[in-house]
Amino acid sequence: MDEEPPLRLRVDLSYDGAGFSGWAAQPGRRTVEGVLSETLGHVFRLPGPVRLTVAGRTDSGVHARGQVAHADLPADAWATHADAVLRRLSRALPPDLRVRSVVPAPQGFDARFSALWRRYAYRIADNPAAADPLRRFDTLWNQRPLDLDAMNEAAALLLGEHDFAAFCRKREGATTVRALRRLSWERDTDGVVVGCVLADAFCHNMVRALVGALLPVGEGSRPPSWPAQVLATAARDPAVRVVPPHGLSLEEVGYPPPGQLAARAELTRRVRVPAAPQPKRPA
Amino acid sequence: MDEEPPLRLRVDLSYDGAGFSGWAAQPGRRTVEGVLSETLGHVFRLPGPVRLTVAGRTDSGVHARGQVAHADLPADAWATHADAVLRRLSRALPPDLRVRSVVPAPQGFDARFSALWRRYAYRIADNPAAADPLRRFDTLWNQRPLDLDAMNEAAALLLGEHDFAAFCRKREGATTVRALRRLSWERDTDGVVVGCVLADAFCHNMVRALVGALLPVGEGSRPPSWPAQVLATAARDPAVRVVPPHGLSLEEVGYPPPGQLAARAELTRRVRVPAAPQPKRPA
Numbered sequence: 001m002d003e004e005p006p007l008r009l010r011v012d013l014s015y016d017g018a019g020f021s022g023w024a025a026q027p028g029r030r031t032v033e034g035v036l037s038e039t040l041g042h043v044f045r046l047p048g049p050v051r052l053t054v055a056g057r058t059d060s061g062v063h064a065r066g067q068v069a070h071a072d073l074p075a076d077a078w079a080t081h082a083d084a085v086l087r088r089l090s091r092a093l094p095p096d097l098r099v100r101s102v103v104p105a106p107q108g109f110d111a112r113f114s115a116l117w118r119r120y121a122y123r124i125a126d127n128p129a130a131a132d133p134l135r136r137f138d139t140l141w142n143q144r145p146l147d148l149d150a151m152n153e154a155a156a157l158l159l160g161e162h163d164f165a166a167f168c169r170k171r172e173g174a175t176t177v178r179a180l181r182r183l184s185w186e187r188d189t190d191g192v193v194v195g196c197v198l199a200d201a202f203c204h205n206m207v208r209a210l211v212g213a214l215l216p217v218g219e220g221s222r223p224p225s226w227p228a229q230v231l232a233t234a235a236r237d238p239a240v241r242v243v244p245p246h247g248l249s250l251e252e253v254g255y256p257p258p259g260q261l262a263a264r265a266e267l268t269r270r271v272r273v274p275a276a277p278q279p280k281r282p283a
Numbered sequence: 284m285d286e287e288p289p290l291r292l293r294v295d296l297s298y299d300g301a302g303f304s305g306w307a308a309q310p311g312r313r314t315v316e317g318v319l320s321e322t323l324g325h326v327f328r329l330p331g332p333v334r335l336t337v338a339g340r341t342d343s344g345v346h347a348r349g350q351v352a353h354a355d356l357p358a359d360a361w362a363t364h365a366d367a368v369l370r371r372l373s374r375a376l377p378p379d380l381r382v383r384s385v386v387p388a389p390q391g392f393d394a395r396f397s398a399l400w401r402r403y404a405y406r407i408a409d410n411p412a413a414a415d416p417l418r419r420f421d422t423l424w425n426q427r428p429l430d431l432d433a434m435n436e437a438a439a440l441l442l443g444e445h446d447f448a449a450f451c452r453k454r455e456g457a458t459t460v461r462a463l464r465r466l467s468w469e470r471d472t473d474g475v476v477v478g479c480v481l482a483d484a485f486c487h488n489m490v491r492a493l494v495g496a497l498l499p500v501g502e503g504s505r506p507p508s509w510p511a512q513v514l515a516t517a518a519r520d521p522a523v524r525v526v527p528p529h530g531l532s533l534e535e536v537g538y539p540p541p542g543q544l545a546a547r548a549e550l551t552r553r554v555r556v557p558a559a560p561q562p563k564r565p566a
Contacts, residue, residue: 016416063417090412095424100413129373130383133299134346134421134532141378249417 006072010105011036011052014065016096017245018137022060023067032058035097036069043088044077055111055253056118059205061245063138066119066252070111078104108262109255113269117181117254120207122195122247126218132190139192140247146193146218148185154217155183157228158210165234167210168203175271176203183210185218193218205242212241289355293388294319294335297348299379300528301420305343306350315341318380319352326371327360338394338536339401342488344528346421349402349535353394361387391545392538396552400464400537403490405478405530409501415473422475423530429476429501431468437500438466440511441493448517450493451486458554459486466493468501476501484551488525495524 013036021029025037033052040050054069081088089099108114125131128141158180165176182198195214197207213227230237256264296319304312308320316335323333337352364371372382391397408414411424441463448459465481478497480490496510513520539547 014416016419065415065417086412095419096416098412098414098416129369129381131381132348133297133379133381134348136299136378137420138417 004075007075007078008105008109009071009073009078009102010109010111011040011069011071011102012100013067013069014098014100015063015067016137017058017061017063019094019096020060022062023054023057032064032067032097035094036099037071039089039092040071043085043092044073044081046073046077053111055115056202056250058248058250059208059245063246063249065249067250068111068115068253068255070105070109106258106261108258108265110261110265111253113265114255114261115201115253115268116256116264117198117200118202118250119182119196119198119252119254120202121249121251122197122207122211122243123249124193124195124215124247125191126193127191130191132192135192137246138249140244142215142219144219146185146215147220148187148193148218150220150224151185151195151214151218154214154224154227155185157225158183158231162231163234164203164206164231166230166232166237167206167213167240168236169205170236171204174203178202178206180210183214185214207248208242208245209240211247212243215241215243287358290358290361291388291392292354292356292361292385293392293394294323294352294354294385295383296350296352297381297383298346298350299420300341300344300346302377302379303343305345306337306340315347315350315380318377319382320354322372322375323354326368326375327356327364329356329360336394338398339485339533341533342491342528346529346532348532350533351394351398351536351538353388353392389541389544391541391548393544393548394536396548397538397544398484398536398551399539399547400481400483401485401533402465402479402481402535402537403485404532404534405480405490405494405526406532407476407478407498407530408474409476410474413474415475418475420529421532423527425498425502427502429468429498430503431470431476431501433503433507434468434478434497434501437497437507437510438468440508441466441514445514446517447486447489447514449513449515449520450489450496450523451519452488453519454487457486461486461489463493468497490531491525491528492523494530495526498524498526 015032020032023032025031025033037049037052041048050071052069052071058064085102123139124142125139126142126146131141161179163176164178168176179200182196185193185195188194195211213230216222217224230240298315303315306315308314308316320332320335324331333354335352335354341347368385406422407425408422409425409429414424444462446459447461451459462483465479468478471477478494496513499505500507
């Protein structure tokens, strides 16, 4: 008898992207998915790695403080090991990957398709002389000072639902229409410029290309109207530099209340995967 | 004619201590003093390294966000290169060492002897599963949760002027009497436990031994009265563990107003260096 339905777990995790070739498992590469799925298999005493579905498939070098994944496990594995799992994970995982919580997911939960939005942060020190050496691994050092008012003016023109093809690495058969709900810049108490970028989802390279379009505006070499002009062309502009990954971190993923998880997943699948379902590589 | 008096510069700097064998220059070792004095010599086009005096002689692996040093230079070197110095330093220094400012010091300024106080911070994540992997290089991961009320109760009993020999590596001919003005613990918005330690000065290992005496109180294995009992013995207690350096950072050095700098330096020299002046190794 092997008919017991599997149990879906929600896994919340953080990682330093520097030592990983991104999220997605690849043969011969150290990836977050690879390390985590193998370690979960060990701590649940399963015969092999645990298959994972993730909210944000971060690129090589991109960090996460609020990544979310789900995994389907035999219910008895959870019942047997639940109490020990977090402690075992803390010991077994490398220091650049931490699992903050593992809990049974509410009915209808899908880490990828139930998500309402993803929020990323991009950190820039625009005075490299004054930059904190201890934060150099998650902060871009920009040689020129940035005018945040100009960047915010330019960013506001990009908000809303648009075809972001100009800021995406195109994938055949996948839409590049996204709803950008927040894109704003402020200085934190240490003087570091922090960009907040929130959308329903992101296509590949999108956050780093958006930041790359706003940097010359902040430096004064492009007018605030320029990024919106690039957007309107709906074609990749080689003048838009994709900024380095180490300043970027997936901070938070938003989900609807438990009762709406399945409906949201159904809607997302219909809108975003019109033909055959295909994995996407956002951010 | 070489009679022009040298100009004293105040240098404010930050560093990631991981790659340095502490502040003090040592032959064959990479130290903050060694790298900085050599680089200052280069950017001022001087024939050799610039001699430095520092506020806090941090140990190997200890970080600094608010270190202060002074250097005496030929006045014409400053006049010639002042405008370019900060930009040149930013380019010439390695990424783990940043100079935030270089300015002519006010009359009577001595980075070491004019200082009224030094403030250190010690960062501890007491839930290693939830710790931020990006801050693992400046945060101690403690396996057990900490009771901050108990730690603050114990810390309050250590405040004031005492002989801190119990928490210092003893040096012949140097006093271990210090005025501890603040020692308090709180949780920051990320849930990280941050200790603030402020004193007129610190003897060698003192901050890390104080934190090491408070950790078992926070874990519940020692009563809040224990660190004060250790203090009263005025002798090193092997039960006090000196915590690792990577959680520690020199955050700020306080100086009196310009008019009182020379008097303060005179007073410090008299009180702290009764016999021959000797270099100290605080923190």
